[in-house]
Each structure stands twice: as C-alpha cells, then as structure tokens.
Amino acid sequence: MNKSKEKKEILKRPPEFDLAILGGRVVDPESRTDRIADVFVQGGLIKKISPRKAKGKSGPEVRVKEVIDAKGKIVVPGLIDMHAHLREPGREDEETIYTGSCAAVAGGFTSVCCMPNTEPPIDNQEAVKFVYDKAKEAKCKIFCVGAVTKAQKGEELTEIFDLVQAGVVAISDDGKPVSNSQVMRNALEYCKMFNLTVISHCEDTNLSSSGVMHEGLVSTTLGMNGIPSVAEEIMIARDLKLAEFTGGRIHIAHVSTQGSVDLIREAKRRGIKVTCETTPHHFTLTDDAVKTYDTNAKVNPPLRTRKDVAAIKKGLRDGTIDCIATDHAPHSVEEKEVEFDFAPFGMVGLETALGLVVTELIKKRILSWPQAIAKLTTNPSRILNLKSGRVKKDFPADLTIIDPKASWIVDPAKFKSKSKNSPFGGKKLRGKVCYSIVDGKIVYP
Ligand SMILES: [Zn+2]
Numbered sequence: 208m209n210k211s212k213e214k215k216e217i218l219k220r221p222p223e224f225d226l227a228i229l230g231g232r233v234v235d236p237e238s239r240t241d242r243i244a245d246v247f248v249q250g251g252l253i254k255k256i257s258p259r260k261a262k263g264k265s266g267p268e269v270r271v272k273e274v275i276d277a278k279g280k281i282v283v284p285g286l287i288d289m290h291a292h293l294r295e296p297g298r299e300d301e302e303t304i305y306t307g308s309c310a311a312v313a314g315g316f317t318s319v320c321c322m323p324n325t326e327p328p329i330d331n332q333e334a335v336k337f338v339y340d341k342a343k344e345a346k347c348k349i350f351c352v353g354a355v356t357k358a359q360k361g362e363e364l365t366e367i368f369d370l371v372q373a374g375v376v377a378i379s380d381d382g383k384p385v386s387n388s389q390v391m392r393n394a395l396e397y398c399k400m401f402n403l404t405v406i407s408h409c410e411d412t413n414l415s416s417s418g419v420m421h422e423g424l425v426s427t428t429l430g431m432n433g434i435p436s437v438a439e440e441i442m443i444a445r446d447l448k449l450a451e452f453t454g455g456r457i458h459i460a461h462v463s464t465q466g467s468v469d470l471i472r473e474a475k476r477r478g479i480k481v482t483c484e485t486t487p488h489h490f491t492l493t494d495d496a497v498k499t500y501d502t503n504a505k506v507n508p509p510l511r512t513r514k515d516v517a518a519i520k521k522g523l524r525d526g527t528i529d530c531i532a533t534d535h536a537p538h539s540v541e542e543k544e545v546e547f548d549f550a551p552f553g554m555v556g557l558e559t560a561l562g563l564v565v566t567e568l569i570k571k572r573i574l575s576w577p578q579a580i581a582k583l584t585t586n587p588s589r590i591l592n593l594k595s596g597r598v599k600k601d602f603p604a605d606l607t608i609i610d611p612k613a614s615w616i617v618d619p620a621k622f623k624s625k626s627k628n629s630p631f632g633g634k635k636l637r638g639k640v641c642y643s644i645v646d647g648k649i650v651y652p
C-alpha cells in the first residue's frame with residue numbers, strides 16, 4: 208500500500224485513543240524511565256508508551272481524538288500532595304475542597320490528601336463520607352486522612368477500622384501533636400493491622416509554648432517568643448522509639464531541623480519503619496523571612512536557619528527525606544493582617560510547590576528530575592498505598608506536563624486558591640505547569 212492510500216485507510220478507522228501526548232521527556236521514577244516517548248490514553252487509562260525511535264522513524268500512524276505536542280516538555284505522573292488543609296467543613300471562607308482542587312491542578316497536583324483538622328474534625332465515618340461526597344466535584348483526586356483521636360483532643364482513639372472502611376489513606380492529628388505516648392502507641396499498633404501509616408505532627412507543646420517563630424538569633428533580635436528546634440526533635444525521637452517498639456509505620460510531617468533529619472537518617476539505618484516529608488518553604492526560606500514581620504512567613508513548624516535548610520537539602524539528596532508536601536494552609540486576609548504574634552500559622556503552597564522544587568532543587572542541582580519527581584509521586588503513593596503516581600500501562604492516566612524552561616513571577620492575586628497567604632509574591636520561579644490530566648481528562652488549563 209502506498210503512503211497516501213495508507214493515510215486514507217487510517218482516517219476511515221474510528222479513533223483508537225482519546226489522547227496522545229507526543230514527543231515529551233517521560234520521567235517515571237518507579238520504572239526508572241527517563242526518555243523521549245509518546246504516551247497514549249484511552250478510557251482514562253494509559254494504554255501505550257512508545258519510546259521515540261531514531262529520527263524520522265515514527266511508528267505506524269494511529270487515529271486519536273486529541274493530541275498534545277509535548278516536545279521540550281517533561282511528562283511525569285500526576286503530582287501527589289500528601290499533606291494539604293482544604294478547610295471544608297467549617298472554614299469555607301478560606302478554602303473548599305473544590306477551590307483547593309482548582310489550586311492543586313493549577314500547581315500540577317492531580318491527587319491531594321486533605322488533613323482532618325477541619326471544623327468539626329474528620330474523626331468518624333460520616334465525616335469521611337462528607338469529604339468524598341464533596342470530592343466528586345473536585346478537579347483532582349482527593350484522598351482523606353482521618354483523625355487519630357476523637358475531636359483531635361489527643362485522648363481517645365477514633366474508630367480506626369470504621370475510618371479505613373470509609374476510605375482514609377492514613378491517620379493524623381496534624382495541626383496538633385499526639386502528646387500522650389500511650390495513645391500514639393495504640394494508634395501505631397492498630398494501624399499495623401490495616402497497613403496504614405500514622406502521620407505525625409511532631410511538636411512538644413510545652414517547649415513550643417507561646418513561640419511564634421524559630422528560637423534563635425533572629426527571634427532574640429526581634430524580641431519575639433521562639434520555638435526551639437528541640438520541640439520538634441524530642442517528639443520525633445519519641446515517635447521513632449514507638450515505631451521501633453510497635454513495628455508500626457510512622458510518617459513524620461514537615462521536617463524542618465537538622466537534628467530531625469539526623470534522627471530519621473539514623474532510624475532508617477536501623478530498619479525502623481519511618482518515612483518523612485519536608486515542605487517547599489522549609490527548603491527555600493530561613494527565619495530571615497520573618498524580619499519584615501510578614502505574617503505569611505509565620506508557619507508551624509517555623510522557618511529555621513541556613514544550617515537547617517542545608518541539612519534538609521542534604522536529607523532530600525541522600526533519600527532520608529522521602530516526600531515533598533505542601534502543608535497548604537489557607538488563611539483569610541483578615542486573619543493574617545494582624546500583629547505577628549496574633550496571626551495564625553500557615554501558608555498556601557499548592558500553586559508554588561513545583562516552581563520552588565524546580566528553582567531551588569533541580570536548577571541548583573540538589574536533585575535530578577527523576578529524584579524530585581519521585582518525592583512528589585512514587586514515594587507518597589507507596590506510603591499511602593495509592594494507585595496513582597506512575598506512568599504505566601493500564602494505570603490511571605493522571606499526568607502532569609511541565610515546561611522546565613519557562614519562568615514566571617508569583618502573583619498570589621492570581622491564585623486559584625481562595626486564600627492568598629503566600630510569602631513568595633514577586634518571586635521569580637522556573638518550571639511551569641502546562642497541563643494537568645486526571646483519568647485521561649485535561650483538567651488544567
Ligand atoms: Zn502539622
């Protein structure tokens with residue numbers, strides 16, 4: 208058959224694929240793929256990944272409904288944020304599951320885990336059902352984290368079996384620590400039965416007390432109450448001991464100090480089932496950001512020192528730190544526009560995370576693309592037992608397409624999130640999201 212006749216034949220056939228993403232650099236950490244390839248999607252699933260052969264030798268033509276030219280772009284599994292606060296129910300003025308999902312896909316995230324410290328907290332089956340019901344309208348996949356204790360009071364365990372049945376992917380009292388060691392021990396032991404991870408917000412509240420920023424030279428100079436590094440480290444040390452004792456799986460949220468990284472590195476060496484995450488702000492900013500009294504730089508755990516940032520980067524590089532999560536914490540302007548001491552902790556992060564990873568870690572050669580993407584896809588997926596996070600045949604077509612060269616200026620006013628509390632306004636970032644795709648559907652732009 209000659210060429211033109213072949214083409215006519217192909218045009219007569221019904222389309223074989225819904226979507227083709229052509230000529231991008233496909234980075235899939237799980238299969239150790241990092242090469243130029245075409246990805247074909249049908250019925251919401253990845254159906255074919257064909258590596259590009261030598262120049263000029265493209266494979267047989269196929270009919271597709273929609274084509275994305277990904278030349279010069281990077282195609283990765285849809286990013287997973289394993290730690291975000293979407294504020295619904297209770298503070299829908301700050302964020303909802305829907306607006307949070309819009310911010311997520313604009314930032315390249317196709318899966319988001321929402322923390323249970325809502326009003327009321329997600330501590331029972333009905334509450335989990337409420338979240339999953341709202342999630343039906345979301346632009347991305349929402350996974351619910353359930354509370355460790357009833358009303359997050361730190362006293363009585365929730366009905367963990369009920370929560371698992373309702374579909375939680377982990378449990379956490381994030382926002383607060385589980386201060387009672389016996390309660391944490393029981394949580395770890397129960398979760399072992401369900402192969403469920405306990406996500407721990409490590410803070411000794413007696414030590415952090417009335418602190419509003421990192422305790423150190425800057426807090427002394429500013430005359431503000433400090434939160435010492437040891438407030439985080441002492442709880443991590445306890446949790447590691449409990450994980451070792453029970454054989455349970457602990458995941459340490461938002462690691463921020465050098466001492467924390469060292470403790471976790473050593474625990475991993477000893478075979479304790481521990482994983483951890485850090486946030487883009489903890490590897491980007493130091494307590495210097497507080498000098499302007501910008502309440503958007505008030506976070507918990509606080510921004511630490513240059514030495515801590517270096518240790519976090521080292522931990523990311525040597526694999527001690529498994530994941531990068533946003534700890535997206537929306538707050539209204541009214542709440543944040545008060546004196547530093549009275550402002551709530553937290554900053555939004557879904558729409559700047561990828562740009563900060565590219566700018567601060569990849570461009571500065573701390574991490575390679577596959578290493579960075581693993582911390583945003585494969586690793587959280589493994590920790591939470593999700594089906595997302597890979598570019599693999601017959602797996603959900605959750606994909607993010609990134610322009611690694613594009614640069615942009617952060618403008619919080621343009622955020623899709625309902626809240627704008629970011630200290631990164633005006634910062635120039637590299638790496639821009641071109642497309643976010645969930646179950647084969649383009650959800651962004
Ligand atoms: Zn926390």
Ligand SMILES: [Zn+2]
Pocket residue numbers: 290292322381382534
């Ligand atoms: Zn949090």
